[in-house]
Amino acid sequence: MKKSMICCLASVLVWSGAAWAGEYPADPLDSPMWDYRANEILGDAEVVFDDAVQVIVPQLAENQHVFPVTVDASALPDVKRIVIFADLNPIPVAIDYRPINARAFVATRIKLDQRTPVRAAVQTGDGRWHVSGVWVDAAGGGCSAPPVSRVKGDWAQHLGEMRGAAWPDHDDTRIRVSFRHPMDTGLVENISAYNIDTLSVTAADGTKLAEMSVFGAVAEDPVFTMIVKDAGEAPIAVSARDTAGLEFDGSVSRRAGVDLLAQAR
Amino acid sequence: MTISRRALLAAAASLPVAVAGHGLAATALAQQFATGYHPRAESIADGIWMVRGADEAIAMTNGGAIANSAFIATDEGTILFDPGPSREYALALTALAEEVTGKPVTRVYVSHLHPDHALGAAGFAPELLHALPETRRELVDEGEGFADGMYRILADWMKGTALVLPNGDVKPGDVTYGGRKLRLLALQGHSGGDLALLDHATGTLIAGDLVFNNRAPATPHADIAAWQKSLTELAAVPHNILLPGHGPLDTGGLNTGGLDTGGLDTGGQDAIAQTADWLGWLDGALHDAVAQGLDMAEAGNIAIPGRFAGVKLARYELQRSVSHFYPALEAELLPRL
Ligand SMILES: [Zn+2]
Numbered sequence: 100m101k102k103s104m105i106c107c108l109a110s111v112l113v114w115s116g117a118a119w120a121g122e123y124p125a126d127p128l129d130s131p132m133w134d135y136r137a138n139e140i141l142g143d144a145e146v147v148f149d150d151a152v153q154v155i156v157p158q159l160a161e162n163q164h165v166f167p168v169t170v171d172a173s174a175l176p177d178v179k180r181i182v183i184f185a186d187l188n189p190i191p192v193a194i195d196y197r198p199i200n201a202r203a204f205v206a207t208r209i210k211l212d213q214r215t216p217v218r219a220a221v222q223t224g225d226g227r228w229h230v231s232g233v234w235v236d237a238a239g240g241g242c243s244a245p246p247v248s249r250v251k252g253d254w255a256q257h258l259g260e261m262r263g264a265a266w267p268d269h270d271d272t273r274i275r276v277s278f279r280h281p282m283d284t285g286l287v288e289n290i291s292a293y294n295i296d297t298l299s300v301t302a303a304d305g306t307k308l309a310e311m312s313v314f315g316a317v318a319e320d321p322v323f324t325m326i327v328k329d330a331g332e333a334p335i336a337v338s339a340r341d342t343a344g345l346e347f348d349g350s351v352s353r354r355a356g357v358d359l360l361a362q363a364r
Numbered sequence: 365m366t367i368s369r370r371a372l373l374a375a376a377a378s379l380p381v382a383v384a385g386h387g388l389a390a391t392a393l394a395q396q397f398a399t400g401y402h403p404r405a406e407s408i409a410d411g412i413w414m415v416r417g418a419d420e421a422i423a424m425t426n427g428g429a430i431a432n433s434a435f436i437a438t439d440e441g442t443i444l445f446d447p448g449p450s451r452e453y454a455l456a457l458t459a460l461a462e463e464v465t466g467k468p469v470t471r472v473y474v475s476h477l478h479p480d481h482a483l484g485a486a487g488f489a490p491e492l493l494h495a496l497p498e499t500r501r502e503l504v505d506e507g508e509g510f511a512d513g514m515y516r517i518l519a520d521w522m523k524g525t526a527l528v529l530p531n532g533d534v535k536p537g538d539v540t541y542g543g544r545k546l547r548l549l550a551l552q553g554h555s556g557g558d559l560a561l562l563d564h565a566t567g568t569l570i571a572g573d574l575v576f577n578n579r580a581p582a583t584p585h586a587d588i589a590a591w592q593k594s595l596t597e598l599a600a601v602p603h604n605i606l607l608p609g610h611g612p613l614d615t616g617g618l619n620t621g622g623l624d625t626g627g628l629d630t631g632g633q634d635a636i637a638q639t640a641d642w643l644g645w646l647d648g649a650l651h652d653a654v655a656q657g658l659d660m661a662e663a664g665n666i667a668i669p670g671r672f673a674g675v676k677l678a679r680y681e682l683q684r685s686v687s688h689f690y691p692a693l694e695a696e697l698l699p700r701l
Contacts, residue, residue: 155661158680159421161584161687167660206659238516262698266657273657276701277694322694324659337701349701356657359697363655 124148128216128234132186140184140192141220145227151175152221152231160211160237164244165318169206170219177224178203187215189286190316201309202271206324209316210284211237245290246281246319254281261349265335266356272329274300274351276337277322284315295321295341303333401427401456405464409566411437413464414607415457419579419676422480427521428514429453431480434570434607435461436563438542441470445561445570447484449514451524454487471541474530475572475609476555477502479510485528493530496550498557500529534559549601553591560598567604574598577611577635578674580681581642583688588647595640608635645669646682650689654697660690
């Protein structure tokens with residue numbers, strides 16, 4: 100818990116304080132916000148555009164409130180951070196993932212406020228950022244419309260309910276976990292920002308597997324998919340905390356995933 | 365308020381297309397506007413014409429004219445089944461109908477709420493428009509949102525298109541209009557209210573979006589179990605030919621003259637069977653994807669069976685369906701922690 104806060108604080112410092120030391124490489128997506136976002140998010144570390152970072156998204160944003168993004172950077176060695184961001188969102192960064200003992204792979208869903216590049220910036224141990232992304236066309240309002248559960252009024256009854264499971268994935272374990280949470284952006288009238296802001300994954304023996312800072316650009320009722328380097332049968336603990344200080348704890352087991360697989364065709 | 369929002373959206377929509385390089389130069393798009401809609405009518409049975417939509421997604425290049433419509437000539441005037449995506453398109457259909465049938469459009473059926481079928485209602489007086497009561501309810505809830513979305517994508521194509529609600533409530537059963545005996549079928553599953561129409565004299569079944577033919581079914585308001593039930597009911601309606609909501613005319617329909625569907629040929633020519641097959645596969649495949657631990661973007665990239673190789677927009681509609689169904693499936697299948 101203390102550790103998560105320090106990580107969170109550290110990333111905020113990086114995004115607000117870094118001086119722009121020089122030119123970034125020309126953006127293959129030709130985004131009007133590239134230099135600004137690169138300075139804000141990546142700071143003065145070296146930046147390269149790199150197809151080894153796979154940003155997997157659907158052909159279209161059918162629902163701009165829930166746009167799935169999967170990042171697979173497992174072709175890169177020694178990945179320290181995976182940041183998912185959308186240049187033209189009012190809250191650009193969705194997640195800052197640190198796969199401590201985990202594969203360089205993460206999936207979640209984000210809100211899109213308009214047509215924007217959606218990118219992953221992947222930092223390797225040498226400090227270099229490897230960036231890849233794609234333009235996504237979206238209708239307006241992904242960040243400035245109230246969450247469904249706010250409109251229905253039932254968000255408080257289900258707040259923090261967690262679902263999930265774990266599956267064997269080659270030599271590792273794929274874990275998926277979902278939370279009921281409004282993930283308020285603070286951009287909707289009369290509803291202040293309120294979101295899950297940290298997530299951590301811990302093995303049964305206490306080994307920290309992964310950590311994540313989470314921001315209001317992540318979709319309502321967030322879902323996270325990670326692949327951790329733990330092949331054991333023991334449950335893996337997932338805990339999250341939101342900006343009101345509420346903690347949500349649960350654990351996923353491979354047994355649940357194997358049971359689900361048995362039901363598949 | 366609505367108008368200024370639309371004007372804004374329209375302005376915003378015109379920008380990104382030029383920047384995006386969707387493969388079309390701005391001049392080509394301008395030309396598209398200048399030439400407008402040119403629907404064509406094809407005779408499919410005695411006194412019935414089909415107007416084919418493009419087997420594509422809604423886009424600037426087609427003006428949203430992607431759904432099929434039909435004209436039915438009667439002594440009273442022409443019946444139009446589905447007025448299409450916009451006022452301009454509806455006006456083009458009106459002119460075309462009068463040209464081929466010799467009689468003006470005097471009745472319009474709106475099969476369901478989706479904008480590619482329903483927003484052309486803007487080209488008609490509400491008294492001429494008929495729909496299922498459920499369709500009107502859904503249009504009240506979602507019609508304005510659809511109109512905004514269509515303005516964003518289609519800009520000038522949509523000019524003058526405001527939401528117009530049908531006045532007439534369709535009651536299921538046999539009706540005679542202008543000497544023509546029709547059966548109106550009140551079904552659901554593609555949306556909350558799906559109207560299909562059988563012309564008794566010719567055995568022409570006009571199925572709306574309950575049936576897609578060699579074009580993948582769209583599921584934004586779908587209830588798959590209810591849709592499958594409606595398809596079973598449609599298969600039991602004796603008919604010679606079937607006009608689907610999207611895709612080509614299906615001439616492989618039943619011709620049993622009775623309700624026995626035992627001889628239904630599901631060998632791949634029948635659009636009802638193909639739609640049911642796709643929906644069954646989709647439902648199972650999405651369940652399996654959740655059971656295997658896939659996230660949404662991964663689920664949208666699963667293999668599509670070879671028997672759907674000839675189905676247009678298969679990947680596109682699969683990815684849309686993932687968006688429509690996946691979060692609810694996860695909530696149903698993943699265990700509580
Ligand atoms: Zn439809």
